[in-house]
Amino acid sequence: MIIQIEPQSDVAIYKQITNQLIEGIARGHLRHGDSLPSVRAFAADLGVNMHTVNKSYHELEKRGIIKIVPKSGAVIEAQTKLLQGSPHAERIQHELKTVIAEALVLGMKTEQLEQELAMIMEDLKHNKQ
Template identity: 45%
Template structure:
């Protein structure tokens, strides 16, 4: 699992971290039950503040992607990922809507948009299955 952070992105580092971990799980490079680096070691590895890692982990735990045990450390949730809740569906639609609106404005036709989404879906889910 290689973490890539863009320090001059408008996205906060903790959010980039969450995204990378979620994508790691989606791609299969992080499997349920698998250990994640400790807050301390990850912080020193990628050179960011402890608080930042902590915030990312805490939020991922709240959403059910990982578990944090006081002594044992951090693991990808062995009980499986959170499902498709109504809250998630609503959040997803709220995020998707402005992006789709912009695509329509720019005359991107539906087929092309769906193709882009499909291709990203395939790209993420197949990318790192083998090299964890």
């Protein structure tokens, strides 16, 4: 799986890495049980600071997406159903709310939003790119 960052972007580099890894898992490029490269190898290959990669891994761990196992590195967690009311579900709801609120403020209609959601789901599930 290709990770591509834009160093001059407004989005912090660790955030770009986190987002791409999440998307890679959603698309099935990475599966549960797969391990991510070591922080040193990842940083060296990408040409970024080790702290940046480390920060991204910790963010992913905090979100319950990977597990950092001493000695064997970062492993992608197996996901079961996300229970209503769990901290992760609450966080997603909260983040969705912010985005939807902004969409409404900018004049997006409910149908448009639903259409958008369907398209994104379709893309993530079937488009391997």
